[in-house]
Amino acid sequence: MHEKEKLTIKSWALDDRPREKLLSKGILALSDAELIAILIGSGNKSESAVALSKRILKESNASINELAKLSVEKLMLFKGIGEAKAITIITALELGKRRRLETALEKSNIHSSKDAANIMQPIIGDLQHEEFWVLFLNNSNKVVAQHQISKGGLTATVVDVRLLFKRALELASVAIIICHNHPSGKLQPSTSDKNITQKIKEASITLDIKLLDHIIITEKTYFSFADEGIL
Known part of the structure; x- marks a missing residue:
């Protein structure tokens, strides 16, 4: 040759x-x-x-x-x-x-944490930095929108709770599911993860918008606050 x-x-x-x-x-x-x-x-x-x-x-x-x-x-x-x-x-x-x-969104009625994880995993599961997203749901538990609230470094992202609920009110959502990824692959929530969950939960009660779950996504699996009984 x-x-x-x-x-x-x-x-x-x-x-x-x-x-x-x-x-x-x-x-x-x-x-x-x-x-x-x-x-x-x-x-x-x-x-x-x-x-x-x-x-x-x-x-x-x-x-x-x-x-x-x-x-x-x-x-x-x-x-x-x-x-x-x-x-x-x-x-x-x-x-x-x-x-x-697209396939996940076509079946976007949320019946379990797995349904939400299936939507978010293709978006944030393999990222090398953290991103914080919200799924906005109507009264039939159908996802009407998914929105990135913030993105950060390898281990953290800053969440503006006011921006989150401003978007929820604009969409007339009755419920939300918050999600973020752990690039490290570690599933367990950090102290800051728990703190932001509590802060969002308190605001959701005031605005009568139900916080259904907080899901931590990794490349291969996920952690659900609701499933673990810590929401």
């Missing part, structure tokens, strides 16, 4: 061509690496797009969620991944995330 020749999809053996495999066997037959290989189209001088994709996944702990956290700059550290390919990978993963969120 000429030194400058790239290992494009067309140069592979037929069994190694993910596009053809998709057409002949269906998309479910493709591995994560093969799907990524279709996105990037070609590898580098020494490895095919599939081999490059396998290496990227391996260094992401074989996790699509970990891969989704990589920036354009970090993806470009892999030989064969330029800016355009990095942007393509990030865009595809973001679309998948938004599809999951």
Whole structure:
């Protein structure tokens, strides 16, 4: 092979061509690496797009969620991944995330803490900083809006309670669920988490807007104040 020749999809053996495999066997037959290989189209001088994709996944702990956290700059550290390919990978993963969120919102009547967690996990579960969000509900426990109240650093975010309830009154909400993430993965609420919950609960009683739950979201699971009986 000429030194400058790239290992494009067309140069592979037929069994190694993910596009053809998709057409002949269906998309479910493709591995994560093969799907990524279709996105990037070609590898580098020494490895095919599939081999490059396998290496990227391996260094992401074989996790699509970990891969989704990589920036354009970090993806470009892999030989064969330029800016355009990095942007393509990030865009595809973001679309998948938004599809999951859209599906959750289509079933947005809240019957349990899990329903609320399913809505919020795609939004804040894998962030590297804290964000504080509120789900605003009507009298049928349907989510009429979700709104970011604040975002902060690795371990904390400042919440303006007045802004939270201003939005609730504008939406004529009868109930709210507050949510924030713990980038550390630690589920247990901190003292500040408990304090802000109590502050919001007291305001909700005054305004006759019920605080149904406070949910702490991590990448893989969640903690519910209501389920634990500490609301």
